[in-house]
Amino acid sequence: MKREKFGSRLGFILVSAGCAIGIGNVWKFPYMCGEFGGAAFILIYLLFLLIMGIPVLVCEFAVGRGSRRSVAAAFEKLEPSGTGWHQMKWIGIIGSYLLMMFYTTVGGWMFYYCFKSIRGDFVGASPEEVTGAFGDMMGNAPVMVFWTVLICVIGFVVCAFGLKGGIERVTKVMMTALLAIMVVLAVHSIFLQGAGEGIRFYLVPDFGKMMEVGIGNVIFGAMSQAFFTLSIGIGAMLIFGSYMDRERSLTGEAVTITALDTFVALMAGFIIIPACFAFGIEPGAGPSLIFITIPNIFARMPGGRLWGALFFLFLTFAAFSTIVAVFENLISFNMDMLGWTRKKSVWVCAVVIIIFSMPCVLGFNLLSGIQLLGEGSTIMDLEDFIVSNNLLPLGSLGYVLFCTKKNGWGWENFLTEVNTGNGIKFPSFVRPYVAYGIPLIIVLIYLKGYYDKFCGMGTAMLTGWMVVAMILLGFVLLCSFRYNKEKTDIEVK
Template structure:
C-alpha cells in the first residue's frame, strides 16, 4: 500500500504549525511573559527561537524526510551500525503518548468549559465565581472522563478518514478559524480603553523587571519555552518532515512553521495584556 501524501503545501504548514501551536502559545506564553518581566522575556524568547528552535526543527525535518518513517523506525533506518540513536526514537514515542494523555485531558476541560459558556454559567459571574468553576470541575471525575473520551473519539474519527480526507481537511478549516478569531480578539483588546499600559509592559523591554526576576531565570525560561512551543525533541516534527517534498528547502519550511507559531503566541499576548491592564 503506497504511503499517503499531503494534498498541498498549505496543508503541511498548517498541520505542522497546528501540532506546534497549543496551550504553550495561547496559555503558557502569556503567563511566562507576565511572570518573567514582560518585553525582556519576549526578546529572549525570539532570540532562542532563531538560534536553537529553527536549527533543531530543520534537523528533525531532515530525519523525517530522509527516512520516510515514524520516529522509532527513522533512527533505525538512518543510524550507523552499533550506534544508539534508536533509543531516542523510543523516548520520542513515549513522549508523544504522554503528550496525548496531557492534551486529551486539557481538551476535555475546554470542552466542559465550552458547555458552561453556552449554557450561560458565566453570564454575570464575578471573578471569584469564574475561578471557582475550575476546582468544582476537578471534583467531578466522571464528567472529566466523559469529556476526555469524547475528545479521543473525535480525534480517532477524524484520523479514520485518512491524511488528506480527515486530518488535513479539518486542520485547514480549524487553523484558519483560530487565526481569524485571535486577530479579532487582539484588535478588540487593543481598542479597549486603558490598554496602553498593557501594551507597554508587553512590547517594551524593561531590564529592571528582568533583574528583579533574575536574568538567568528569564533566559532559561525563554529557552525552555522556545523548545516547548515548537514541539521539539519528541519526534513530532520528524513525522511532518517525512511529508516534505524533495523540492522544498527544509530551513524554509521550518521558518514558515516557526513564524506561524510565533504569530499565535504573540497575538495571544496582544489579547491578554491590554485586557488585563485595562
C-alpha cells in the same frame, strides 16, 4: 505500503504549525511574559527561537523526510549498520503516548469551558463563582471523563480519514478559524478602556523590570519556552516531515512554521495582557490565568458571553490541533512497526489512549491522594514532568547528535536532505555550533529543570533525582557512541 503525502504545501505548514501551536503558546507564554517583564522577555525568547528552536526543528524534519518513516522506524532506516541509534525511538514512542495521557485531559477542559461559555455560565458570575466552577469541574469525575473521551473520539475520527482526507482537510479549516478568531479577539482587547498601559508593557522593553526578576531567570525562562514551544523531541514533527515532498528546502519550511507558531503566541499576549491591565488583574498570575482570571474578565466585560465563547473556542482549536497531530504519530507507529492498516491502528490507539488518559482524569478527584512529586502534586504533574523535563529535551539532543556525528546519519547526509528543494538553505559553516553548542544548551536546560523542580525538597531528594537525570542523559549518549563489537573488530582488522 505506499507512503501518504500532503496534498499541498499549505497543508503541510498548517498541520505542522497546528502540532507546534498548543496550550504552551496561549496559556504559558502570556503569563511568563507577565512574570518576566513583558517585551524584554519577548526579545530574548525570539533570539533563542532563532538560534536553537529552528535548528532542532530542521533536524527532526530532516530525519522524517530522509527516512519516510515515523520515529518508530526512522533511526533504523538511516543509522549506519551496527550502531545503537535505533534505541532513540523509545523516547519518541513513550513520549507521544505519555503526552496524550494528559494533553487529552487539558483539551477536554478547553472543550468544556467553550461549552460553558456558549451556554453563558460566566455571564454576571462573581469571582468566587468563577473560581468555584474550575474546582467543581476538577472534582467531578464523570464530567472530566466525558469531555476527555469526547475529544479523543473526535480526534481519532479525523485521523481515520487519512492524511489528506482527514487531518489536512480539518486542520486547514481549524487553523484558518483559529487565526481569524485570534485577530478579532486581539483587536477587541487592544481597544478596551485602560488597555494602553498593557500594550506598553507588552511592546516596550523594560530592562529595569528584568533586573528585578533576575537576568538569569529571564534568560533561562525565555530559553526554556523557546525550546518547548515547537513540540520537538518526540517525533511529533518528524512524522509530518515523512509525508513532505522534496520541492521545498526544510530550513525555509521550519522558519515559516516557527513564525506562525510565534505569531500565535504573540497574539495570545495581545488578547490577554491588555485585558488584564484594563481590568486591573495581574498578568503574571500563573497557570490559573486561563481558567480563573480570564473568565473573570469576560464576566465583567460587555458582550462577555460572545468574547468568552470565542476565546475558549480558540483555545480548543489550539489544543485539538496538537492532539490530532500526535494521534497521527501514534497511529503511524503501528503502521510502520507492525504493518497494520490505518483503520486497525486507529481503533487500537483510540482504545489505548482513552484507557491511558483515565489516571490523569481521575488524579484530580478519585485518585487525588497519589502525589508522587510531593505534597499537592497530581498524576498530571508527574506525566508532564516526564515529557516536558525529560523526553522532549533528551529526544531533541538525540536528533542533533544523530544529524551531526560521523557514526550517526552524518552532517553531509543531513545537509543534502535539508537543502534539497527551493527555499532557504541551511548554512554548512554552523556545524560546530549545531554539533556542540546546541547540545550544551539542551543539557543545561535539562539539568536546570531538574534542579528547579527538586531544589526545595532537601539535599538528599535533589541528589537522588539528579542521579536519575544523569542516568537518562547517559542513555542518549550511549545510543550515540555505541557500535556493534563485531563490526568494530572487522573495521580494526
